[in-house]
Amino acid sequence: MRVKDKSIIVTGAGGGIGEGIAHRLAEEGAQVIVNDIDAAKGEKVAAAIAAKGGKASFFRADVTKSADVKALVEAAVQRHGKLDVMVNNAGWTHRNRPALEVSEEDFDKVYAINMKSIYLATIHAVPAFRANKGGAFINIASTAGLRPRPGLTWYNGSKGAVITTSKSLAAEFGPDNIRVNCINPVFNPDTGLSAEFAGGPVDEARRAKFLATIPLGRFSTALDVANAALYLASDEAAFISGVCIEVDGARCV
Numbered sequence: 685m686r687v688k689d690k691s692i693i694v695t696g697a698g699g700g701i702g703e704g705i706a707h708r709l710a711e712e713g714a715q716v717i718v719n720d721i722d723a724a725k726g727e728k729v730a731a732a733i734a735a736k737g738g739k740a741s742f743f744r745a746d747v748t749k750s751a752d753v754k755a756l757v758e759a760a761v762q763r764h765g766k767l768d769v770m771v772n773n774a775g776w777t778h779r780n781r782p783a784l785e786v787s788e789e790d791f792d793k794v795y796a797i798n799m800k801s802i803y804l805a806t807i808h809a810v811p812a813f814r815a816n817k818g819g820a821f822i823n824i825a826s827t828a829g830l831r832p833r834p835g836l837t838w839y840n841g842s843k844g845a846v847i848t849t850s851k852s853l854a855a856e857f858g859p860d861n862i863r864v865n866c867i868n869p870v871f872n873p874d875t876g877l878s879a880e881f882a883g884g885p886v887d888e889a890r891r892a893k894f895l896a897t898i899p900l901g902r903f904s905t906a907l908d909v910a911n912a913a914l915y916l917a918s919d920e921a922a923f924i925s926g927v928c929i930e931v932d933g934a935r936c937v
């Protein structure tokens with residue numbers, strides 16, 4: 685039990701990578717708040733974890749709304765008596781297309797969900813972490829933030845901002861015993877966002893094109909990312925802060 689009794693929020697855990705993270709942390713003893721904007725999806729994940737004997741409950745919040753994120757943090761403290769870890773996973777992308785064809789509305793949405801969410805999580809979770817004499821943020825960024833490619837320019841930039849901001853927060857909140865780390869997954873074709881990243885259905889041609897860029901010869905899975913999150917959430921990572929772990933089969937070298 686590597687995170688036994690830790691109180692952990694996972695945002696956007698109603699599907700995809702966040703769902704995998706919530707399951708893995710609960711398997712290792714965490715008390716998990718499954719957050720999502722979509723209540724039906726989130727409640728299903730929390731129920732599935734509970735059915736396996738894990739500790740999980742759902743809390744609906746939109747990570748772009750300050751009052752929602754405040755209530756989400758309060759729910760964790762109320763339900764578990766403390767907050768130990770916040771996994772900022774909820775994310776969104778504009779469809780893969782030329783930079784000049786992305787609407788202003790889509791640009792604003794990408795930055796709100798991917799980046800403003802980090803601001804709001806920081807504002808609202810840091811006081812709870814301070815009350816608990818420490819804590820950890822795990823921000824799900826992307827290989828896109830390190831090795832950008834055409835077609836996802838505004839998404840790439842938002843993830844670059846997540847990476848730089850996480851490092852800055854690690855420096856600023858180290859004296860509070862608050863760790864801030866990122867995980868950079870490479871493409872995962874099994875999530876809700878995959879067709880958006882790929883610019884259409886993930887057919888054989890698109891799979892082959894992506895796969896050719898990954899030396900280990902496969903895509904990432906939610907479990908790959910969840911295992912990295914488990915390490916960063918655990919006390920094994922007590923001296924690890926300000927880093928990004930690429931979960932990418934060497935895509936970024």
Ligand SMILES: NC(=O)c1ccc[n+]([C@@H]2O[C@H](COP(=O)([O-])OP(=O)(O)OC[C@H]3O[C@@H](n4cnc5c(N)ncnc54)[C@H](O)[C@@H]3O)[C@@H](O)[C@H]2O)c1
Pocket residue numbers: 695696697698699700701702719720721722725745746747748773774775776797824825826827868869870871872873875876877878881
């Ligand atoms: N799938 C990939 O290839 C890949 C690669 C690198 C990074 N990522 C990142 O991983 C994270 C998870 O993405 P995924 O691929 O699992 O996508 P997904 O669409 O399967 O899951 C994202 C979840 O976030 C929820 N969500 C969206 N907006 C929200 C909001 N405002 N408030 C709360 N919840 C909200 C959605 O309802 C959904 O359940 C994202 O940050 C994404 O950028 C994904």
